[in-house]
Amino acid sequence: MVILLAVLANFVVTYVATAGRLLELSRYYRRPTLLIGGARVVGGGRVVFNVTNQGPESVIVDSSTTLLLDYQAGDGSGRVTELLSYGTSWYVEALVVGGSTYPVAPGAAVEVKPGATARVVATVGGGIAPGSTVILVLVDRWGSRVEYVFAAT
Amino acid sequence: MGDLGRGVSNVVAEALLLVVGVSLAAALLSAVVSRVSIVQSRFSNVVSELAQSVVERLAYVYATYSPSEGAFVVYLKNVGSYPIYQLNASTVLFGGAEGLQYLPYCSSQRVGCWRVVELGVVNNTLDPAETVAVYVYNSTSVTPPYRFKLVTARGTAVEATFTVYW
Numbered sequence: 001m002v003i004l005l006a007v008l009a010n011f012v013v014t015y016v017a018t019a020g021r022l023l024e025l026s027r028y029y030r031r032p033t034l035l036i037g038g039a040r041v042v043g044g045g046r047v048v049f050n051v052t053n054q055g056p057e058s059v060i061v062d063s064s065t066t067l068l069l070d071y072q073a074g075d076g077s078g079r080v081t082e083l084l085s086y087g088t089s090w091y092v093e094a095l096v097v098g099g100s101t102y103p104v105a106p107g108a109a110v111e112v113k114p115g116a117t118a119r120v121v122a123t124v125g126g127g128i129a130p131g132s133t134v135i136l137v138l139v140d141r142w143g144s145r146v147e148y149v150f151a152a153t
Numbered sequence: 154m155g156d157l158g159r160g161v162s163n164v165v166a167e168a169l170l171l172v173v174g175v176s177l178a179a180a181l182l183s184a185v186v187s188r189v190s191i192v193q194s195r196f197s198n199v200v201s202e203l204a205q206s207v208v209e210r211l212a213y214v215y216a217t218y219s220p221s222e223g224a225f226v227v228y229l230k231n232v233g234s235y236p237i238y239q240l241n242a243s244t245v246l247f248g249g250a251e252g253l254q255y256l257p258y259c260s261s262q263r264v265g266c267w268r269v270v271e272l273g274v275v276n277n278t279l280d281p282a283e284t285v286a287v288y289v290y291n292s293t294s295v296t297p298p299y300r301f302k303l304v305t306a307r308g309t310a311v312e313a314t315f316t317v318y319w
Contacts, residue, residue: 002181002185006185006188006189006191006192007188009192010188010191010192010195013192013195014195017195063282064281064282066214066230066282066284068214068215068228068284070215070217078220078221079217081215081217081219081226081228083228083272083284135215137214137215139212139214139230139232141232141281141282142232143210143212143230143232145212145213145214147215
């Protein structure tokens, strides 16, 4: 009887472990899917772009979100890879849901629901060389990553 | 005399039964302990694996080459729930299409090794949501795509394949 219980417990543990892994996997696939679009350089040192959440889960954009820019410096000193700080060198300017635009206070945390778009403004340390390639990388708190490349105008 | 003989045989029979009973109980106990030990071991493994997956999670952010440093720079972010201590105790492999090569850790710029630079609060700890830059000073020429793999002291791995096209 006791052996039977032990064997049953063994099965339960194995089942729980497998179910846990499947749950973790399903969470992984339910992560937000972010898409960057409409990126442009404004005034030489500001980058404006849109981040759309095309996944099934909301994403919080705040200081735990990483934004990295790789660009050609305007002074000809070569390429610069810059990690920006939320609320200081980049922020969400507005949230666009359908045809409505809701302004967001600079530096405030924003929840981007599925289907919504955040309009982001980023300011780099130096100027960006016109016509050069700019790379944007955005990674949220839980590892959802999006990369976008465009030419500075 | 007959009663005495019957009494002795009863005692012997009871003693034999006792020995058999104790033997059976010992055998049963041994089997149970063995099974419980297997269950306990598996449970312990499952719990430690689950804890590991929650405690440490690293994500690749970006990689590039820095001509001024003479190094490939790989940006990694802690996307787990807890800090990662002693990132310099990690194992780093770097290479290209030829394969990966082990690189030792160094605290300063030196060919053939790697070092880590914290980009947030410098406290020798990779806090949750913090990003670090890993500088890889490879000593041999490698053919793209470049491959990078870091395994922390606790066994969490993060790897990336990338190219640098300027």
